Structures are given as structure tokens and as C-alpha cells.
Amino acid sequence: MTPVSHGSKDDHSQERAVPVRARSHASRDAIVQGALALWRTKGFAETTVTDICKAAGVSKALFYVYFARKEDVLMEMEVFTMRDAHLAAQAVASRPYALADMIKAVIEVLERNMRRYPPELVFEAVIETYRSERRALAGGATDADLAFLFLDPFQQAHRDGRLPAEADVARTARVAQMLVADGIRDWAAAGYTAHPLAEPLAQEISTLIDGR
Template sequence: MRAELAALALELFAERGFDETTVEDIAHAAGLSKRSFFRYFPSKEDVVFGTVESMADEVAEDVRGRPTDEAPWDCLHQVLRGWQHRIHTSERQLAELTLIDATPSLRARLHQKRDAMRAQVAEALTQRDGAKLDAFSFDVLTSAAAAALDAADREWLRSGGTADRGALVDRAFAALRP
């Protein structure tokens, strides 16, 4: 039901605009009460970002599971490239990113979510066996990795979703390699 509600909300956002679509509109279109909507999502924004928290946990776990002799930058590259492939194979992704890009409140929320995720991934890097860098260095690396993903997202959007996302991520990580 949660996935169906999110898909319906995305259709309404694309049709009417994010700010113009109310929770009541989404609930009514789904045949639910407003109260029922909030059982599935704590806010309207969470319809768009509902899976970010669980994804952050999984990305951090993937980082901790990488080979201990792998350099932190290479670890981030491999983990995030794999996640970008999983995330962006979804047909909804282009519509979601276009919506986020066109809506200032969603762009701000995306950056807030990514900051929290970045901090979680930086912490996971420090927990890897053989971690030799300090917290500041891990923060710099994860911030640079987030910038690489943002640049790849923007280029993918400019291409109308036709560019090879993996190649864009590789290119961005290569450009920022420490």
C-alpha cells in the first residue's frame, strides 16, 4: 500500500505540482482518510523520501562490509556506484528527481536527508577495520562523494534520463579522486 500511495502521490505532484497538491488530495485519490495517509507517511515530503533512512542503514552496512585493505575513496565509489544502479533502475526515478529539482522545499529536504546519510556513512568508514584517517578526513571524503553523486544526478537529468548513470558516477569520482 505504501508503494502504491507513493506512486499515486507522484502522479498528482507531476500533474498539479508538489506545493499545489495537499495531503487531503492524495488521501482522497487513494480512497483513504487524511489520518490513514499519516499511518503510511509522517509528512507529504516523506512520500518522496520515504526509503532514504533505510537506504542509509544499508549503505553504511555495505561500507563496513567492504575489504579492509580497500582505500576509503575506492570503498565509497564502489558502494555508491552499486547503489546508484539499484536506485536509478526504477522508472519513477527520473520523475522523482525532476520533481525534486523543480521544487525548492524538496531540494532542501533532499540535502538535509543526504547530510544525515553522509554522516552515517562517514561513521561507517571510521568503523572499518584498519581505518587510519581521522573523523575530519572521513567527513571530507563523504562530502566529496555526495558532491560526485549530485553532479551525476544533475547530468543524468539534463540528459533526460538517457545517460549511463554508472559512467557518470565513475567520471565524477575520477574527477574528485584524492
């Protein structure tokens, strides 16, 4: 059967939907920005959902429409930016390179982005990432599902002969990602350091991969 057209009724529904979606995005953004402002001044542990709602000018009921916990707001803040990291890896792969060069480029992007946030917030983001991965593993996730940071770059490196032909690319990418997470956690726990994170960590990971 041919669907029945409702004429202008559908048109008016679409017109109403646009501002509703706009308000929805505005409320979500207000929650994220309110939380970030509080975390910068009050710290993550001392900030409650009530505090965030007051800062954002929303009700707790609306908060829970978008987020189950304040940790979920943390994961919205894109402390770890995958898209830019992958673009940096692609730029490295466009010229002669070693695997350590690609790893360093990815970590450098993360390092630059993380320095915009308080160390405590980055530390909490790493811990929440661990929890998220644990839940994913309990649900049957594989190395390929979880190796989002290095899977695409390492697949390229494998095609380019920078990884052994027999390498398990997904597993190698997962191991590299876990090492980066541990490195970031320690770096953030120390309040960041004057020394760059990317180069020594990239060399360590590359050496371990070569040893495998």
C-alpha cells in the same frame, strides 16, 4: 510500591493493540504506494495530497496523521538506501582497497536503487534532502550528524590508513556526501544517462579528498 496487576484486562488490551497497529501500517503503506503510482504516471509536481488520498483510499485527515506534506511521503520511499550502501562498503574493506573503491561501491548501490524510480522523483528527493539538512543545521546539527552516507565507511577507511591520520573524518564524509548529492541531482535532471554514475563520480571525489 508494587504495580497492581489488572489480570485479563491488560491481556485484552494487548490483543486489541495488534490489529490496530497492523491497520496503521497498512494505511501508511497504502499512502506511500498510492503516491508512488501517481508520481510514476502523473509526475511529482502535478500530484496533490487529494490525489494521493484517493489513490490510497484514505481520508485527508488520516493522511495528515502520518505526513505533514507530500514531500514527507517522498522521504519514506527510501530512494537512498543507507544500509545496503554500508554493507557494500564493508565488503570492499574486507579486502585490499583504495578509497575510490569504497566510494564507488557506495554510489553503485544508490545508482541501482535510484534507477527503479522516475528521474524527476529522484531529483525531488535530492532537493528535499537539502531542505531537511538545512532544517537540521538550523537546529544545531553537526557534520557527524549529517554525514550519514559516508561517516561509517570513512571511519573504517581512516582506521585502515586510507585517509590521512590528521583528517577530520566527519567533515570529509560530509563533503563527499554533498558531492554525491550534487552528482545525483545533475544525473537525474538529465533523465539519467547511458553512462554509469558511480565510477567517474567516485574518482572525482577521491581526487578532491586526496587534494585536501
